[in-house]
Amino acid sequence: MAKVFNRSATNTYCRTIAVLLLLLWRNILIVRPENGVADDGVSSRKTSPDGYLRVAGDGEGSSFKVALFADLHFGENAWTDWGPRQDLNSVNVMSTVLDVESPDFVIYLGDVITANNLPIHNASYYWDQAITPTRARNIPWASLFGNHDDAPFEWPIDWFSSSGIPQILCPSVNSSGGDECSFKGTTRLELMRNEIAHSSLSYTGFGPQNLWPSVSNYVLTLVSPKRDPKLPLMFMYFLDSGGGSYPEVISSIQSEWFRNKSQEVNPDSSVPEIVFWHIPSKAYEKVAKKVVGKRTQCVGSMFQERVAAQEAEMGMMKRLRERSSVKAVFVGHNHGLDWCCPYEKMWLCYARHTGYGGYGNWDRGARILEISEDPFSIRSWIRMENGTLHSEVILST
Ligand SMILES: *[C@@H]1O[C@H](CO)[C@@H](O)[C@H](O)[C@H]1NC(C)=O
Numbered sequence: 103m104a105k106v107f108n109r110s111a112t113n114t115y116c117r118t119i120a121v122l123l124l125l126l127w128r129n130i131l132i133v134r135p136e137n138g139v140a141d142d143g144v145s146s147r148k149t150s151p152d153g154y155l156r157v158a159g160d161g162e163g164s165s166f167k168v169a170l171f172a173d174l175h176f177g178e179n180a181w182t183d184w185g186p187r188q189d190l191n192s193v194n195v196m197s198t199v200l201d202v203e204s205p206d207f208v209i210y211l212g213d214v215i216t217a218n219n220l221p222i223h224n225a226s227y228y229w230d231q232a233i234t235p236t237r238a239r240n241i242p243w244a245s246l247f248g249n250h251d252d253a254p255f256e257w258p259i260d261w262f263s264s265s266g267i268p269q270i271l272c273p274s275v276n277s278s279g280g281d282e283c284s285f286k287g288t289t290r291l292e293l294m295r296n297e298i299a300h301s302s303l304s305y306t307g308f309g310p311q312n313l314w315p316s317v318s319n320y321v322l323t324l325v326s327p328k329r330d331p332k333l334p335l336m337f338m339y340f341l342d343s344g345g346g347s348y349p350e351v352i353s354s355i356q357s358e359w360f361r362n363k364s365q366e367v368n369p370d371s372s373v374p375e376i377v378f379w380h381i382p383s384k385a386y387e388k389v390a391k392k393v394v395g396k397r398t399q400c401v402g403s404m405f406q407e408r409v410a411a412q413e414a415e416m417g418m419m420k421r422l423r424e425r426s427s428v429k430a431v432f433v434g435h436n437h438g439l440d441w442c443c444p445y446e447k448m449w450l451c452y453a454r455h456t457g458y459g460g461y462g463n464w465d466r467g468a469r470i471l472e473i474s475e476d477p478f479s480i481r482s483w484i485r486m487e488n489g490t491l492h493s494e495v496i497l498s499t
């Protein structure tokens with residue numbers, strides 16, 4: 103299995119050069135603190151001895167813009183005329199948003215493809231198509247998994263209870279059960295491996311091995327040349343909320359990972375943090391129920407459909423509530439919802455259905471985040487395919 107994560111020195115070197123080139127025209131950039139380093143110690147993309155990238159020079163009017171592409175569902179009904187046509191439409195949505203907004207970074211917020219039982223060759227092909235508009239514009243990105251990105255084998259939900267994630271017991275190499283043992287869920291790994299291997303602009307991480315089969319768990323750090331490099335502008339956490347080859351849940355061990363990680367990188371909570379995953383947590387359900395018929399600070403579309411939440415809450419929201427530095431959570435999954443609502447001391451937000459694949463005919467668009475410094479703020483809005491903008495909201499000041 104470890105072979106999967108080997109990255110040649112040449113590859114790392116090329117990546118470093120590519121990233122440095124990128125710095126020449128970017129004032130603020132994203133770095134990965136020591137992430138991409140799997141627990142087995144194999145570094146995927148370590149960029150400097152302490153894991154931070156630094157930019158020389160002073161940035162002016164510095165802000166950092168992120169576009170969220172959610173629920174693209176590439177490769178759906180690929181055997182019909184309809185499917186490939188939807189994918190072209192989705193490329194057009196992304197292209198419009200990228201050209202109108204010129205973001206510094208893109209986040210693929212899960213359900214990038216509809217991969218139910220697709221062979222890895224095909225899944226990677228569709229995944230790559232979804233990335234193409236971003237790559238073609240030389241914009242770096244990160245991705246995480248939704249419930250449709252891999253699908254076959256169901257792990258029972260009670261495997262994810264407080265005792266943590268079970269060991270995978272593999273039959274001996276020569277037995278016929280070998281294929282079962284690789285549990286098809288490796289398609290998550292395979293997809294990530296493919297993305298990272300072919301993309302110097304990808305900031306996606308595998309996450310530590312002790313969280314598998316939950317894969318896309320990692321943190322990115324936003325630093326600014328104006329500031330002490332030891333004082334990042336913001337942290338962005340990415341989590342795999344499951345679905346597909348295992349239950350739709352953020353397990354207790356993932357929330358423990360988040361606690362450990364946030365303690366490690368931001369021990370005094372002095373740096374703002376935002377969090378991304380695909381399937382809304384149960385807190386989204388609660389928030390949506392509360393606002394019915396009331397005047398609230400919520401913005402966006404709230405009642406097109408019901409919140410389809412994760413199967414269980416295993417402690418992640420508690421961890422987030424404990425940290426005053428957590429400003430907002432962003433999810434996809436519900437194609438008809440694009441709201442942001444206050445929840446405790448943070449905001450819970452949906453992205454906007456970006457793809458023509460997947461259910462629903464609501465107009466397509468993308469959530470945009472703009473992170474400014476001096477003074478710090480996180481603003482957000484929805485940019486629609488026809489170029490209009492709505493639901494602007496300030497998520498942090
Ligand atoms: C996978 O891709 C191959 C060729 O690239 C194609 O012939 C085949 O039909 C695809 N299979 C599925 C299930 O999409």
Ligand SMILES: *[C@@H]1O[C@H](CO)[C@@H](O)[C@H](O)[C@H]1NC(C)=O
Binds near residue numbers: 274275276
């Ligand atoms: C598996 O098969 C190979 C070649 O047939 C054999 O050398 C090896 O001993 C086998 N291993 C096990 C665990 O049966």
Ligand SMILES: *[C@@H]1O[C@H](CO)[C@@H](O)[C@H](O)[C@H]1NC(C)=O
Binds near residue numbers: 355358362
């Ligand atoms: C969190 O940190 C504790 C203490 O260092 C460690 O025992 C535990 O394994 C860590 N958990 C995860 C999921 O990384």
Ligand SMILES: *[C@@H]1O[C@H](CO)[C@@H](O)[C@H](O)[C@H]1NC(C)=O
Binds near residue numbers: 486
């Ligand atoms: C753009 O789309 C929005 C809804 O998605 C709609 O309300 C608006 O009328 C459209 N504007 C134009 C100029 O087409």
